[in-house]
Amino acid sequence: MTLFLFSPFFFFFFIFFASPLIAAPDPSTIYDHLHLHGLPIGLLPKNITKFSIDSSTGRFHVFLDQPCNAKFENEVHYDFNVSGRLSYGQIAELAGISSQELFLWFPVKGIRVDLSSSGVIHFDVGVVDKQFSLSLFESPPDCTAADPVDQSFAFNAASLDTDRPFSTKEAQNLQLEDSELRATS
Template identity: 35%
Template sequence: MAMAFSSKLQLLFLISVSLIPISLCSNPNRPLSSFKTSTPDVHDLLPNYSLPKGLIPGNVKSYSLNSDSTFTIELTHECYVKFTDLVYYKTVLTGKLGDGEVSDVSGIEVKKLFAWLPITGILVDGSSIEFQVGFLSEKLPASMFQEIPTCRNKEFQQSLLASN
């Protein structure tokens, strides 16, 4: 009799343990990055949304992607990247991913003349990428963003200003 009870208890335990992943997946507010996935790097995730890997610098500490496609990317430190203009990445980047676009962007700024302007949206249009800064925009060749850019520190920005 004790063996039958023990076997039933083991079976009940196995069933309850096997249901834990189902209950975790049913929570739509749980970030997808908290699950084991085949894309551990945010740079590998971007092409799934028709976006190039090089939109985000290489110093990513962590990221989360929610079921509504909103994301948060945490960088190890703030940094500067020189494309055609100098771009500043804060330590936390947020936005919403769509097919070939990123909307509601925060945490990325571009230097235009003497002012830092926030990038609010990014659209990929075939061979070009349009960066939106409020009601203004600028298109750059998508080929500029195929490689993950190296993150530079504040001294890099200051050396660029001194050379101009």
């Protein structure tokens, strides 16, 4: 009987049949969760250590030390908190990420990868579906502290509703912000 326990047959039996029964470790980083959901890890900036995720719903929250900007083809702004709902190949209900287009900032509402073989990732910015190369998001980007002037402008531009006229108060605020921006330039 002792001979059977140490035979090559037992060794191969254990490797091929018992090893799948050993549980894989839980993902330890938000980047692991992105990867497991078929998304590139470079969607979020480097050095994120604090996050929460509900594995039953896919809801996640990422906490950054400070708002910051990263450069891909466009400038991307990350708020203190980024949240959304992960499912395979997409992030829905996204909040806390904005993308710059020309001189305006737009909130990114969702991200999806239809086929990883296509090499394309889609950003839903509400008014348009932006396509980028997946290769831009292979690794987490460096993220530089956001300039407070740019940050205040980003939040106001992202919240503009261009289908309605501005109120007098909104127009005054935009004029004031414009004059403040010109004064600091």
